[in-house]
Each structure stands twice: as C-alpha cells, then as structure tokens.
Amino acid sequence: MLPHWxxxxxxxxxxxxxxxxxxxxxxxxxxxxxxxxxxxLMNSGKFTSAAPALLPPGKSVPISNPRGS
Structure with a gap:
C-alpha cells in the first residue's frame, strides 16, 4: 500500500x-x-435571437501623418 500524504x-x-x-x-x-x-456556455446577455447581420464597411479615408513624414 502506498503511503498517504x-x-x-x-x-x-x-x-x-x-x-x-x-x-x-x-x-x-x-x-x-x-x-x-x-x-x-452561458447566455449572460439574455439574448433571445441571433445577432443581426454585419453592415458593409464604410468608405476609407486616408489619414495624414501628424509628424509630416
């Protein structure tokens, strides 16, 4: 018998x-x-149906470098 520790x-x-x-x-x-x-697995938000479909992405706008480079 093995010892009990x-x-x-x-x-x-x-x-x-x-x-x-x-x-x-x-x-x-x-x-x-x-x-x-x-x-x-829990429904913590108490959702009763699936999430709505994603909207298509909007327009991209270029952003200038604030350091001027």
Missing amino acids: TIHQQITINSVRIGSMTNSSILQIGTAGTIQSSAE
Whole structure:
C-alpha cells in the first residue's frame, strides 16, 4: 500500500495581475493533485435571437501623418 500524504501550505499573495483569461485558461495558485476541466456556455446577455447581420464597411479615408513624414 502506498503511503498517504497530507500537505498543508499557506500562500500569501499581495497582488496578482492577469493579462487575459479565455475559455481554456487555467489559473493555478499552489499545488493540485488533479485539475478537472470544466466548460460552461452561458447566455449572460439574455439574448433571445441571433445577432443581426454585419453592415458593409464604410468608405476609407486616408489619414495624414501628424509628424509630416
């Protein structure tokens, strides 16, 4: 029989900056024996139908360089 380990740890975090999180991102602080994936699709805007079709792009207007080059 394999030994049973119990590990206690304390982690203090003063500041965390997260650039971006996507549907497949994992933010892990500390250790984990197993990470189980989870995916949930939610209608947080309570939309009841599909989005309207995109409008055609408008006219392009050239913009001059403000530095004169």
